[in-house]
Amino acid sequence: MELLNFARGPALQWSLAIFIFGITWRLVGVAVLNWPKELSTPRNGNPLLGALRMMAMRSWPHKEFLPKTWYSEVMGYTFHIGFFAVFLLFVPHIIFIEALTGLSWPGLTERIIYFLSLITLFALVAVLIRRLTHPVLRMLSNFDDYMSWFMTISPIITGLLVTSHVGLGYETLLAIHILNIDLLLLWFPFSKLMHAFFIWSCRGLTGAAFTRKGIPAQ
Amino acid sequence: MSAAITFKPARKPAFRADKQTHLSDQERVDAAITQFLKDTDFVTATYMESCIHCGLCAEVCHFYEQTGDPQYTPIWKLEPFKQVYKREAGPFSFIYKALNLKRKLSSDELAQWQHLLYDSCTVCGRCSMVCPMGIDIATLISKARHGMFQAGLVPEDLWQMAKRAQDEGSPLGVTPEMLKATIQGVEKEYGLNIPLDRDEAEVLLSLSSIDIINYPHALSDIAKVMNQLGYTWTLRSDGYEASNYGLLTDSEAWQKATSQKLINAAIACKATTVVIPECGHGYNAFRWQAANLHGQALPFRILHITELMAEGIRTGKLRVNPVNESVTFHDPCQSARRGGATEAPRTVLAALGVELHEMPTAGDLNWCCGGGGGVMHIQRADELRYQAFEIKMQQVEQSGAEKLYTSCSDCRKNFDDCAEHFDWDKQPNSLLQLVAENLVEA
Numbered sequence: 001m002e003l004l005n006f007a008r009g010p011a012l013q014w015s016l017a018i019f020i021f022g023i024t025w026r027l028v029g030v031a032v033l034n035w036p037k038e039l040s041t042p043r044n045g046n047p048l049l050g051a052l053r054m055m056a057m058r059s060w061p062h063k064e065f066l067p068k069t070w071y072s073e074v075m076g077y078t079f080h081i082g083f084f085a086v087f088l089l090f091v092p093h094i095i096f097i098e099a100l101t102g103l104s105w106p107g108l109t110e111r112i113i114y115f116l117s118l119i120t121l122f123a124l125v126a127v128l129i130r131r132l133t134h135p136v137l138r139m140l141s142n143f144d145d146y147m148s149w150f151m152t153i154s155p156i157i158t159g160l161l162v163t164s165h166v167g168l169g170y171e172t173l174l175a176i177h178i179l180n181i182d183l184l185l186l187w188f189p190f191s192k193l194m195h196a197f198f199i200w201s202c203r204g205l206t207g208a209a210f211t212r213k214g215i216p217a218q
Numbered sequence: 219m220s221a222a223i224t225f226k227p228a229r230k231p232a233f234r235a236d237k238q239t240h241l242s243d244q245e246r247v248d249a250a251i252t253q254f255l256k257d258t259d260f261v262t263a264t265y266m267e268s269c270i271h272c273g274l275c276a277e278v279c280h281f282y283e284q285t286g287d288p289q290y291t292p293i294w295k296l297e298p299f300k301q302v303y304k305r306e307a308g309p310f311s312f313i314y315k316a317l318n319l320k321r322k323l324s325s326d327e328l329a330q331w332q333h334l335l336y337d338s339c340t341v342c343g344r345c346s347m348v349c350p351m352g353i354d355i356a357t358l359i360s361k362a363r364h365g366m367f368q369a370g371l372v373p374e375d376l377w378q379m380a381k382r383a384q385d386e387g388s389p390l391g392v393t394p395e396m397l398k399a400t401i402q403g404v405e406k407e408y409g410l411n412i413p414l415d416r417d418e419a420e421v422l423l424s425l426s427s428i429d430i431i432n433y434p435h436a437l438s439d440i441a442k443v444m445n446q447l448g449y450t451w452t453l454r455s456d457g458y459e460a461s462n463y464g465l466l467t468d469s470e471a472w473q474k475a476t477s478q479k480l481i482n483a484a485i486a487c488k489a490t491t492v493v494i495p496e497c498g499h500g501y502n503a504f505r506w507q508a509a510n511l512h513g514q515a516l517p518f519r520i521l522h523i524t525e526l527m528a529e530g531i532r533t534g535k536l537r538v539n540p541v542n543e544s545v546t547f548h549d550p551c552q553s554a555r556r557g558g559a560t561e562a563p564r565t566v567l568a569a570l571g572v573e574l575h576e577m578p579t580a581g582d583l584n585w586c587c588g589g590g591g592g593v594m595h596i597q598r599a600d601e602l603r604y605q606a607f608e609i610k611m612q613q614v615e616q617s618g619a620e621k622l623y624t625s626c627s628d629c630r631k632n633f634d635d636c637a638e639h640f641d642w643d644k645q646p647n648s649l650l651q652l653v654a655e656n657l658v659e660a
Contacts, residue, residue: 025309025310026267026309026310028309029308029309029310030260030263030264030267030308030309031260033258033259033260033262033263033307034259034260035259035260035261036259036260036261036510037510038510039509039510039512039513039514039515039516040505040506040507040508040509040510040515040516041509041515041516041519041520043558054352055352058349058350058351058352059350061348062347062348062583064578064579064583065274065277065278065347065348065583068274068277068278069274069277069278069348072272072273072274076272076350134273135286135288136273136276136282136288136291136294137271137272137273138288139288139289139291139294140271140273140291140293140294141271142271145271190310190313192269192270192271194267195268195270195351198264198267198268198351199268199350199351199352201264202264202265202267202268202351202352202353203351203352204352205261205264205265205352205354206346206352206353206354207352209261209354210558213506213556213557213558214557214558214559214560215555215556215557215558215560215582216582
C-alpha cells in the first residue's frame with residue numbers, strides 16, 4: 001500500500017510538475033528564437049488555411065509513397081490509436097483522470113480494452129523489430145528512440161498485468177503500473193515524445209510556407 | 219574482443235573532402251558552428267525538435283532508392299547541424315553540453331558530410347513531401363550547406379563555378395560583351411529585334427548562362443514569345459544572369475550578389491515584371507529568396523517564363539497552333555515542387571493540344587532527374603547521379619509518350635548527359651521552344 005500511495009501521491013505530483021515545466025521550457029525555448037520574416041510576394045493561397053490543412057492532411061499518406069511507407073504507416077497508426085484508446089477509454093483510467101481533473105467521459109468495456117492493448121503491444125513490437133533490422137532506422141536510432149519505445153510499451157505491459165492479475169498482488173502491480181506512468185511523464189519533455197506537441201507547429205509552419213509558394217499543403 | 223562486430227552500421231562515409239581557403243581545421247569547425255547558429259531560428263528549431271527518426275525520408279530519396287545505402291537518408295545529411303543545434307542552441311542544450319550527450323562537432327565529421335550534403339543531395343525536396351512531422355528537410359539542407367560554405371568545405375568544381383559567377387557575373391563566362399555578341403548573332407540569324415539596355419520597359423528578361431552556351435536557340439525562342447505578348451521588354455547588360463550558383467553552393471553572400479544585379483537592373487528600367495527563363499533553381503532563388511536577401515519586398519513581380527506563357531494564354535495575348543504530339547513533361551523540382559509553378563506548364567501544354575501522358579509520379583511528387591542542387595557540376599558524383607537518373611528514365615518510358623519536354627535548362631543538360639551515358643534515345647526538349655515554334659502568326 002505504501003508503494004501504491006507513493007506512486008499515486010508524491011511520485012505522480014512531482015512527475016506531473018516536471019512534465020508540465022519541462023514541456024513549457026522546451027516549447028518556450030524554441031518559441032523565443034528569432035522568427036524569420038518572409039518578404040517575397042506570396043501567391044493567392046491563405047497561409048493560415050495552409051497551415052491547418054497540412055496539420056490535417058499530412059496524416060493522410062500520399063498514395064504514390066504508400067508502396068514504400070505502408071508498413072510504418074500502418075504500425076504507426078495502430079500503436080498511436082491503440083495507446084490513446086487504452087489510455088483515454090479504459091474506465092479505471094477515466095475515474096483516475098476524473099479524480100485529478102474533474103473531467104469524465106464514457107469508456108469501453110474491459111474486454112475491448114484488453115484486445116486493444118494486445119494490438120498496441122503487437123504494433124509496438126513490430127516497430128521495434130523494424131527499428132532493429134532496417135538499416136536506415138538502425139543508423140538513425142539513438143538512446144532516445146529506444147528509451148521512448150520502452151516508456152511507451154511498459155505501461156501497456158504493466159496495465160495488462162494489472163487487469164490479468166498475473167504475478168504479484170493487485171496493489172503492487174497497480175503501483176508498478178502507476179510508477180510506469182510517472183516515469184513516462186518524467187521522460188516525456190526531454191525526449192522525442194515531445195513530437196506530440198511539435199508535430200502541430202512543424203506541420204503548420206511548413207503548410208503555411210508551402211501555401212505562400214503555391215505548393216499543395218498536404 | 220572482435221572489433222568487427224558492431225551494433226550499428228558504419229556511420230561515416232569514407233571520403234576525402236575538397237577544401238577552400240586557408241582556414242585551420244578548428245577554424246573551419248568554428249565557422250560552420252557560427253553559421254549553423256546564425257541559421258537557427260524558430261522554424262529551424264521546430265524542425266530540429268520534431269524528427270522522430272522514422273526514416274521515411276529515405277524511402278522517397280532517389281539516392282537511397284537506387285543505392286540502398288542508409289547514409290543517403292535525407293535527415294541523416296543534417297546530423298552535424300542537428301548535433302550543433304542540440305548542443306549549443308536547443309532548450310536543453312545546457313544538459314547536452316554539461317553531460318556531453320551530444321559530442322562537439324569535429325573537423326573530420328564536417329568534412330565527411332560534404333559528400334552527403336552536396337554530392338548526394340539535389341535539394342529536390344521530395345523528402346519534405348513525405349515527412350509525417352512536416353519537416354521541410356530541403357530547407358534544412360540548404361542551411362546546413364551555408365555552414366559548409368563558411369567552413370570552406372564545398373566540392374571544388376562546384377565552388378569554382380560559383381566563384382567564377384561571383385567574379386565574372388556568369389558561371390560559364392558569359393560576359394556583357396559576349397551577351398551583346400550573342401544577341402547580335404541571334405537578331406541576324408532569325409530576323410528578330412532583341413532590345414538591350416532600354417531605360418524603361420514593362421518586363422526585364424533574364425537569361426541563363428547554360429542556355430546561352432548550351433541552348434542558344436532559347437534566346438530566339440524567348441524573344442519570339444516576348445514579341446507576341448506585346449509588352450515593352452528588355453535585356454540589361456548590367457543584370458541578365460538568372461542562374462544563381464551562390465544558391466547552389468549555398469553562399470548567401472554570392473547568392474545575394476547575383477540576385478542584386480537583377481534587382482538593380484529591374485529597378486533601373488522601372489520594370490513591373492522580371493521574367494526568369496527556363497531555369498529551375500534560378501526561379502527559386504529569385505522568386506522566393508531574393509527579397510529576403512535584399513532585405514525588403516521587391517517592387518515588381520517575378521514570373522517563370524512558363525508562368526508568363528500560361529498567363530498569356532489565359533489572357534489571349536499568346537496564341538498557339540495545335541501540336542499533334544504524344545508528350546510527357548518533366549517537372550523541374552525547383553520551379554514545381556519547390557517553387558509552386560506546377561500548373562503553368564500544364565496550362566501551356568493543354569493550349570497546345572498535345573496528347574499529354576503524365577509519368578507515374580508527376581507534378582509535385584515527381585522524381586528529380588538527379589542533376590539539380592549543383593550535383594551535375596560535381597564530377598566525382600557522376601556515377602551516383604547516373605544511378606539516380608535511372609528512375610527518371612524508367613518513369614519517362616512508363617509514360618508511353620513519344621517526346622519529352624521540360625522547362626529547365628539544368629534538367630535538360632542533365633538529361634542530355636545521362637542520355638549519352640546510357641545511350642538512351644529520348645531527348646529532353648524545351649517547352650518554350652515548342653511554344654515559340656507554334657505561335658500563331660500575327
